[in-house]
Amino acid sequence: MIATQIRQKDGAFYFVAYPAEEILEKVRFISRYYAEGTPIAREEVEESDDVGQFIARIERTDRAFQRDLSRAKVKAIKNFYETAGSQPPIPATVLLFTSEKLRFNAIGEYENVGDLQEPHGKYLIVDGQHRLAALEFYLREHPEEGRSIYVPAVIFDGRTEDFAAEMFVTINSTATRINKSHLVDLYEKVTWAAPDKRFAAKVVEKMYSEGDSPLRYRINRLGGRSRQDKWILQSELFNEVHRWVEADWKTIDRRGWRAERYYQVIRDFFKAAEKTFGDAWGNPNYMVTKPVVLKALVRVAADLHRQDPDPDWGRVDRWRENMVPWVEQRRNFRAEGFYERFAARGQIERVTKIHRELARLGNIEVTGEKRRKPE
Numbered sequence: 543m544i545a546t547q548i549r550q551k552d553g554a555f556y557f558v559a560y561p562a563e564e565i566l567e568k569v570r571f572i573s574r575y576y577a578e579g580t581p582i583a584r585e586e587v588e589e590s591d592d593v594g595q596f597i598a599r600i601e602r603t604d605r606a607f608q609r610d611l612s613r614a615k616v617k618a619i620k621n622f623y624e625t626a627g628s629q630p631p632i633p634a635t636v637l638l639f640t641s642e643k644l645r646f647n648a649i650g651e652y653e654n655v656g657d658l659q660e661p662h663g664k665y666l667i668v669d670g671q672h673r674l675a676a677l678e679f680y681l682r683e684h685p686e687e688g689r690s691i692y693v694p695a696v697i698f699d700g701r702t703e704d705f706a707a708e709m710f711v712t713i714n715s716t717a718t719r720i721n722k723s724h725l726v727d728l729y730e731k732v733t734w735a736a737p738d739k740r741f742a743a744k745v746v747e748k749m750y751s752e753g754d755s756p757l758r759y760r761i762n763r764l765g766g767r768s769r770q771d772k773w774i775l776q777s778e779l780f781n782e783v784h785r786w787v788e789a790d791w792k793t794i795d796r797r798g799w800r801a802e803r804y805y806q807v808i809r810d811f812f813k814a815a816e817k818t819f820g821d822a823w824g825n826p827n828y829m830v831t832k833p834v835v836l837k838a839l840v841r842v843a844a845d846l847h848r849q850d851p852d853p854d855w856g857r858v859d860r861w862r863e864n865m866v867p868w869v870e871q872r873r874n875f876r877a878e879g880f881y882e883r884f885a886a887r888g889q890i891e892r893v894t895k896i897h898r899e900l901a902r903l904g905n906i907e908v909t910g911e912k913r914r915k916p917e
Contacts, residue, residue, distance in 0.1 A: 545658035545697070547646055555699075556646070556658050557635070559692040566678055569638065570664035571671060612672065619676035624684070632677070635694040636670025643700035658697070665697070738791045742784035744801035746776060749783075749808065756812040760831070773824075774833045782840040783808070789844070810857045811843035817858075818865040822872050829880045830872075834889060838896035845906045864904040871903060 545556040560568075623631040640661040648656040667674060674693075681688035750761045761779055762772035787794065787804065794804075815823070822828040829835050846861060874883050884899075886892035901908050 543658055543660060544649075545646065545656065547648075547654045547656065547658075549654075556644075556697045558658065558695050558697060560695045562677055562681060562688050562691040562693055565636075565693050565695065566674065566681070568660065568665055569667050569674055571667065571675065615672050616675045616679070619672055620679045623676060623680040631680075631691065632673055632693050635696045636673060637668035637696050637698070638665035638670075639668050639698045639701075640665050641700070641702060644697070661699070668698070737795070738787050739784060741791075741794065741801050741804075742780060742787045745783050745787070745804050745808065746780050748801065748805040749779070750776070752805070752809070755805075755809055756816050773831045774836050778833050778837060779840070782837045786840065786844040790848075806854070807847050807857075808840065808843050811846065811861060812839070814858045814861040814865060815839055815868075818862055818868050819872060819875075820869075822875060827877055828872070829875050829877055834892055835875065835896055837893045838900060841893070841897040842900050842904070842906060845901055845909050846904070848909050849907055864906060867903040868900065 543558055543560075545558045548555055548557060640663065642661040642663065644661060645659040646656050648654070677688075677691070677693070746761070749755050749757045750759065750763065752758065757773065757779075760771075760773040761776050762774065763776045783804075793799075819828075819830045822830045824831050846864060850860065850864075874880075881892075884892050884895055886895055898908060900906075
């Protein structure tokens with residue numbers, strides 16, 4: 543196919559005008575899914591809902607970076623294709639990726655115009671899944687008109703899939719395009735992300751996935767769209783872990799500590815807290831595992847680790863001694879009347895209040911606030 547090669551710095555990519563029918567044959571629709579140790583269940587969709595049936599058949603994997611397709615958005619774009627009139631229905635490029643290295647042969651005297659080999663496999667869609675899904679349904683109802691449509695596409699080739707994930711994050715990193723929990727989940731793949739953020743993201747990922755984590759599968763990585771019982775949004779937990787990591791970053795960087803070290807610290811702290819709170823842990827009648835308290839607990843964990851970091855062995859039992867006074871305070875964490883007992887002007891102030899109270903009871907010095915300006 544005829545393509546224009548575009549070089550920027552050390553990289554090259556290609557611009558092509560793909561016939562609508564051909565591009566739909568060459569792309570692979572895929573969405574990110576958190577299996578959480580259980581088989582992936584297909585959502586029940588009415589047989590008459592063609593768009594829903596199409597989306598239900600899309601491959602879903604925890605290795606993907608794409609978001610779930612929205613039925614409403616696909617239908618709205620299809621409707622635009624049908625009513626566009628003199629407006630070009632797909633004026634903006636879709637971004638495609640293949641890990642295969644494609645052969646490019648320049649034509650005649652033009653160095654940057656030539657024949658581009660198509661990949662043997664299918665492209666991943668970095669940007670444009672909704673537009674292409676809508677095009678699929680538009681072609682079904684308007685095949686003749688569809689044959690006159692060429693889709694502007696930019697093709698990236700010969701890199702790892704992490705390159706495609708990083709590009710996805712770069713394009714969608716504003717708050718209106720991608721939810722913060724999804725972005726945190728992809729930090730580790732992004733080369734331009736600050737090292738302390740990548741470090742904190744790795745700690746949070748381990749808290750979600752490791753078998754010995756008290757928060758395993760209790761972290762909502764889908765930004766509010768999960769249907770399972772969760773305790774805290776990944777973005778909220780990340781903010782607290784990053785607060786801790788950022789305050790300690792000079793030491794972490796100088797000593798070459800790995801995220802595994804901090805995961806083990808926070809894991810042991812939550813194990814001690816779980817034993818201390820007993821039946822209140824994970825109990826819907828208590829606030830112990832609600833976001834407001836979990837965030838405060840992360841702050842207490844940072845304080846306690848700075849005060850009593852070594853040795854690693856016996857840490858759970860040793861830290862439980864600091865938490866003994868919490869046992870008599872469990873009733874204060876009942877859901878009924880909780881917000882009156884911890885009265886505050888908002889979530890930020892309430893987290894700070896709980897943090898200071900738990901630290902006071904455990905004879906733990908509050909140090910994080912000295913190292914970092916209040917948010």
